[in-house]
Amino acid sequence: MCLAIPIRVEALLADDMARVTLSGISKTVSIALLEDVQVGDYLLIHAGYALTRLDPDEAERTLDLMREAAVPGLAEMQDWRP
């Protein structure tokens, strides 16, 4: 019951609410648990409440670390050509 994916904020609404859209489906969610939400932020939404905001810099850094972790493996994969 906790699967959730990061969804972009499209608009801020009254009463600590925000509109988010995913694949054309628009939903109104509560942002009462977060401070200072901006349009364009990616939020993790659980049962109608945003629990956390994605950090874009850390998201990039994680990808870099994943690529680094993959480098030794890539070198060993015979079927892999850059």
Place this chain on the structure above:
Amino acid sequence: MKYIDEYRDGTLARAIATTIASEAVPGRHYQFMEFCGGHTHAVSRYGIEDLLPSNVRMVHGPGCPVCVLPVGRIDDAIALALRPGVTLCTYADLMRVPASGGGSLLKARSAGADIRMVYSTMDAIRIAEDEPGRDVVFFAIGFETTTPATAIAIRLARRKMLRNFSVFCNHVLTPPAIRAVLDVPDDDNADEHTGGVRIDGFVGPAHVSTVIGTTPYVALAKHFRKPVVVAGFEPLDMMQAILMLVRQINDGRHDVENQYIRMVSEAGNLIAQRAIAEVFELRASFEWRGLGELPDSALQLREAYADLDAERRFSITTVSTADNPACECGDVLRGRTKPAECKLFGTVCSPETPMGSCMVSPEGACAAHWAYGRFRNRVARQPVPAAT
């Protein structure tokens, strides 16, 4: 989709798998438990086990709140919903969980009980406002991910002075469950054949940790000398976390590391933690399916919110009820039995006719294995190049 597809790159996943295979020490066996149902789902859906070398194995843990809710509490909810004047609001996941005597909320609804599926606690509040003549009870369940949503609803009901709203609280806590899984006698934990299952490290909860942060795992990792890596739910997140665990084991470390740094901080969501602390307090003891009674493992409403507590309002006294004896959910939740090893799996037990809770929630180990793992042996898979 942004921030999703990047973490599902198959080439990168296989390359990390090759790195894992080359770093995992031959002859040494690495066994990691993924606590969260979300991770169990990812393991099955993306065939992560097939990518890993044979000496690195995953064990499914108890991490799905639907799966660990004991039968007695579902029975209570059904009894509540059957009371005249009561409207029971619940998350959809709970509708098909088997109760005693072959019942379920879904069957109770067909029998005339007023049970409504809600997406959010706000929907339950709205129903209470729109229908003042009904006694609206929210059937609250979940780990720390859904607890703040319940806390906010309780505060809101108080502020709006709603007299016809209450909460049947079944919120449970993650760290005590991890402790219960690890806290078995040493020989039990050391050897699979004595009934326990050896766990060398944990893939820590993803979305639970957005709320509680990574700090609560530090004492556990230290006490049990097991590494914990908090990880996201995408396949690359899992692969990276497994590599981090292998490296910790190789180095003889047992630290808490955070792979999911894009979403999870050390301290977690303080606003959510404050809301929870204001409304809830620890329950002395709570029964978990598969784990039994665990002290200090669940929450109840504080005295100050007693009037919003359905348990007090309707004098609920839960009777512990045994699971269907043929169902092996309890052992599946502890990682002792694999779904396919249960005699009922795929014969009488399937998502259409679940016999146990692990088959109901999409994040339950049995449902995940049913959806993605069943045919694995028959399907020719892309071979993963062996490490040289």
